[in-house]
Structures are given as C-alpha cells and as structure tokens.
Amino acid sequence: MLNIVLFGPPGAGKGTQSTKLIEKYKLVHLSTGDILRGEIAQGTALGLEAKKLMDQGILVPDAVVIGMIRNKLESNKQANGFIFDGFPRTDAQAQALDSLLEELNTSISMMLALKVDEEELTKRLLIRGKDSGRPDDSDESVIRKRIDVYNSQTLPLINYYSNQNKYYSVDGIGTVQEIF
Numbered sequence: 638m639l640n641i642v643l644f645g646p647p648g649a650g651k652g653t654q655s656t657k658l659i660e661k662y663k664l665v666h667l668s669t670g671d672i673l674r675g676e677i678a679q680g681t682a683l684g685l686e687a688k689k690l691m692d693q694g695i696l697v698p699d700a701v702v703i704g705m706i707r708n709k710l711e712s713n714k715q716a717n718g719f720i721f722d723g724f725p726r727t728d729a730q731a732q733a734l735d736s737l738l739e740e741l742n743t744s745i746s747m748m749l750a751l752k753v754d755e756e757e758l759t760k761r762l763l764i765r766g767k768d769s770g771r772p773d774d775s776d777e778s779v780i781r782k783r784i785d786v787y788n789s790q791t792l793p794l795i796n797y798y799s800n801q802n803k804y805y806s807v808d809g810i811g812t813v814q815e816i817f
C-alpha cells in the first residue's frame with residue numbers, strides 16, 4: 638500500500654495536490670476537514686459541536702478525528718492506499734494512525750510537506766473564502782489563529798516523521814503542475 642501523509646499549513650494546497658495524487662496512484666482520499674464539514678452539512682450532533690471549534694480556528698478533539706479515520710480505514714480495506722489530508726495534526730493523532738495502520742498490516746510510506754510562507758497563505762485563504770463560503774476562510778483573525786495552531790501543535794510532526802526517515806519537503810509555490 639502507498640500511504641501518504643500530505644502535510645502543510647492551511648492554504649498550502651493539500652486539497653489540490655491530493656486530487657492529482659489520487660488520480661495518479663488510485664488512492665483513497667481521507668480529509669478530516671471534509672468529513673467534519675460533511676457532518677456540519679448533515680446537521681449531526683458531532684457536526685454542531687465541531688462547528689463551534691472550527692469557526693474559531695481551534696482543533697477538534699483528537700478522539701473525534703481518530704474515530705472518524707478508524708471508521709474510514711475499516712470501510713476501505715481493499716484500497717491501494719490512502720492520502721491523509723489534514724490528519725494527523727497532533728502527536729496523539731500521529732501515534733493513533735500508526736497503530737491503526739499496524740492493525741491493517743501496513744504503515745505510512747511518507748510525509749510530503751508543502752512549504753508556503755505565511756503571507757502567501759493568508760492571501761490564498763482570503764481569496765478561497767470569497768467563493769468557498771467557508772466561514773474560517775473569511776476572517777483574517779481566524780486565519781491567523783489557524784496558522785498559529787498549526788505552528789504550535791502540528792509543525793512538530795515533522796520531527797515525528799523525520800525520525801522515521803519519512804519526511805520529504807516540497808516547495809508549495811508555483812503552478813499546480815510544477816508542484817505536483
């Protein structure tokens with residue numbers, strides 16, 4: 638199995654590159670942000686709770702997102718592999734992911750980390766907010782908060798994967814095709 642952690646700050650282009658990687662390698666796309674927005678759209682209790690946090694740019698509890706990934710892995714046992722987009726975001730999530738994959742006799746192949754500077758990220762997210770309708774992309778203070786949360790809670794995962802020799806950095810500035 639080819640299991641890729643697609644990593645990078647909000648607005649780095651994870652969703653865009655996921656689409657291309659999925660097509661090329663026939664992988665299953667698992668985006669915790671998309672799953673959470675699906676719960677919100679369906680008006681579930683989980684969605685209502687998650688929305689309060691997401692609108693402030695704060696992370697949803699580890700147990701919630703780990704449970705969602707567990708369900709998806711169990712229902713896609715025949716997959717060629719997975720792209721994890723927006724997950725893991727904390728050390729606890731990375732450890733849980735390793736255990737879940739071990740139960741399936743597989744493991745993470747690599748972390749691909751998209752590098753984009755903060756000024757460019759803010760610009761991209763404000764533009765995305767205009768047509769995506771995502772409330773967390775329409776408010777500059779929420780964007781800054783998400784970048785802060787990324788720097789403090791998520792960025793350390795680079796060490797987690799580089800300690801396993803699985804870390805690869807990619808320049809996230811350029812055309813979609815160049816980055817791909």
Ligand code: ADP
Pocket residue numbers: 646647648669670671673690691692694695696697698699702722723724725726730773783
């Ligand atoms: P972006 O990468 O642009 O921030 P996402 O769709 O990945 O967009 O995430 C949107 C929001 O959903 C996050 O700010 C957070 O509140 C929540 N979220 C998504 N994935 C996770 C995760 N793995 N752990 C905790 N919260 C998450």
